[in-house]
Amino acid sequence: MLVISIRGPPNSDFVLGYPGIDASWPRIVGIVEVRSNNGRPFKLRSLDLQLYRTETIYVQTGKLGISQTKRQESYPVGKKVELFKPGQIQSSSATFLSLELRFVYTLPFGENQLSSSICIPKVAESIYRLYATAVEDSGSKDDQRAYAPVTIVRYDTMSSFLEFQRAKTLQVESIDSIVVQRVTLQRTSFGPGDSIVMVVSILPNLDWKYKSKKVKVQSITLKVEEVIVFSLRGDDPASRSRTLLGEKIAVNGEKLGEDGYSVEITTSFPVSTSRGKDGVVITEENGYPNILTPAFTSSASLYSITYFIVVGSKLSNCKDIEMRIPITVTPFDSVICDAILEPLNESIKVASTADDRQPNPIFVTASDAMAVNKMGILVKPNGKRGIYIE
Template sequence: MSQFEVRLLGPPNEDIVRGFPGISASWPRLEGVVEIRTKDETVPLQIAMVNLALYRTDVIHPPSNKPGISGPRTDQSFRMGDEVRLFQVSAGRSYDEVMSMDLPFIIPLPTNRPLPPSISLGKSTVETKYQLFVSIVYGKQQQYHEGFPVRIKRYDTLSTFGAYKVPVVNTVPSLDHLVGFDYSLPISAYGPGDLIIAYIKIYPNIDWQKSKKVKLQRVTMQVIEVTTYNPDGEESVEKRRRLCKVAQQLDMKLPEKGYQTEMSVDFPSIDLREKDNLIPKQRQDIPVVGRNGFTTASKLYKIEYILVLKARFSHCKDIEIEQPITVSQFDHATCMSFMRSISEAVEYANSVDRNRVPAPRIRRDRPSRAILVG
């Protein structure tokens, strides 16, 4: 049993994750302090080295093609970036005797490689979680390791960004060219509870005599979640799940000027309440927004979303359109609330010395003497 207690804390009243992961200009980083305390004030600790490293674990547990049976579970864990040395004993010494240590740290989050947000869907069918591991070498080269969960969200798919406010406009003809299907979406990114609107026009090709016989029976719009599992050394498996659907039953002759309509549906949000109507305690490694599906990917999995528009006819080939959309972790109102904070974070990142880390504070074996070590 170790002779010390270890805590990992963020800045006062702040989360350990600073900046906005996914937005490199905001300087996304982990910032805080590792606190090491002796359990017995009469016995100093013999500390030789303290290191800190961020680890990520991806897990997939895909459903089997057979009902009620799950496929094999696959998980991967690896270090994100380099290990950071917070303390190193002076050359020629085996260890330093200390009563306590406060070791500040700043670890930039990677911006040039994948950093999927923390997520856990279903019964861990897809999961990504992070831990900061504190490693201590003490005494006669004894080692101590302890992991602390870190919840990471991403902010690069906010529906308020300009790239997602460009309308999607497209035209798709039926395979027999008797009918055209025009549709437009005002935006292309949505979050939980956001309204998805599609403007639709279905019209006959008047250059073809046969188009006068076409009847429009039904128009539907649905949102599909597509999860692709990539187990190591095995073939990829794709699973589709319908999240919501809206339909119009028409059974009408297609007018020469066409049929225009507006279809809308709310993107669903998961209800976390249990059978007793209580919301379970939030996991320390997964934020609440990580329990709802969103657009993301890692080496083991990929989650995508498509808006499926269908028109069913008689005397004409049916039309089915799959339009990719982006799903954010946050609803539109929340995305709006982030914009000012993101701008302030970018301004701060451009004005601060990113290489400056506060000095550690180490208390030696004499309680009355506090020494600052630069």
């Protein structure tokens, strides 16, 4: 029986580079260590490394939505890496006391980029596990496996990118065509606690000047809405919506002038502590990101998560107006996004000259006279053994 362990580099995360940014070469780096459980020499036929993704969704079913259906899928992502195979060392009959197999596991990129790890309790979850599978050369065909949780966080939705910092203006006409509601967002990506700044304008339709003069603005409402769509494999998709933020600005019946009515609205994106199914605050040790937002923009095989800012105007002598503006939600606030830019650029420079070959493994064979010392064991003068500490 083998003892297999997977660990990351000292004082570093498993994941190097920035998932979602292909130029930074997102990858998992670490060491697979193999020993026998009783300290005896062993022969190894093969050892493979494969990343798996597990998605889970909980869908409300029934007319009243009081029952819940759970669906789960687990599948490999990325290419399998052969860390050890026959003929890798000179003697195919070599027996080992231990192996340390350093590895570089390149994450999928381009259209196959991985979605982020996520945990919305009793709604949707995604986790990644890196499995090491070993087969002994002892006549048995049974695989022996070990895994390590891996946290994947994408960085391509950061608010510091130029595409999200451009102001966005949308407008919609009332059903009776008397007025137009125009909304200008200063930016379109938000993280926990980020300021949401927008200008809402109610403008008269010049083709209906007489009717538009009678219009009064009673109130402006603002909501941030989260929509999760579940893919049910053969059934019609199901969706779940919830309001994360709601505000109402009272205008008290102000009449619409020739220039219309405008108001600047500033609020903050919600902040919350991520908690798991048992209510305990999430840490990255279990493969989920520890973030300060309930969720973020994401798309996976079983679900997709999108966000909207919903702006409504309650009017007199005119039909009310409501419009939905799609936005991007990132796991990081604007301060963190700005701070990440410099190490991200440095990571891209490093990736452009990096060597993607697998590092050389470290073998400790049973025939090695220094095998005991290489395994960190000190043989005392009386023949007893102990752990060697420098």
